[in-house]
Amino acid sequence: AQSVTQLGSHVSVSEGALVLLRCNYSSSVPPYLFWYVQYPNQGLQLLLKYTSAATLVKGINGFEAEFKKSETSFHLTKPSAHMSDAAEYFCAVSENTGNQFYFGTGTSLTVIP
């Protein structure tokens, strides 16, 4: 079975500071990994995905994530936080048939002006 752990249910950063949201996964096979963002009262929007190509993945809105197999991690980063980044962020892992997604419990990002 696969699972995802997001450390820190709430993260606060100052505007312009580095954003780091942590995600660790457990999987017995090479996983597919995803980050989604959910703005208030909206659906989930795909930020970026790792599907066994380059380990450093660039996504939308200046976000990127690095797949580290040795650490079973897929942390999300952004060099400089913007007020519009305030949202809920979800990490997800998919097993290799893609039928089942396992979501983390989410991290709420607050950006302080």
Place this chain on the structure above:
Amino acid sequence: DTAVSQTPKYLVTQMGNDKSIKCEQNLGHDTMYWYKQDSKKFLKIMFSYNNKELIINETVPNRFSPKSPDKAHLNLHINSLELGDSAVYFCASSPLGQGKYEQYFGPGTRLTVT
């Protein structure tokens, strides 16, 4: 040009009623899903359909019944609604048939049972 759409966006109803939520995707995907998001934002998959066939049926009460008339539509019917059914329900689709695994989500339906 909405990719995954759901209706209604808000649904307020009383306990014991029966209600349906509709989902449509115009992305040409062959796999669709229903998720439930609780008040703590936890996302739980409920059902998955591939080309109109049920492939995932998680442990949900049998009061919940998905129906897929064609691969672009996946509706969710809920019988005898209970207070605990209050949540946001998301529909999603995925291009699994194209070898891609990401899922695309609808805007959600906020169900409130009183």
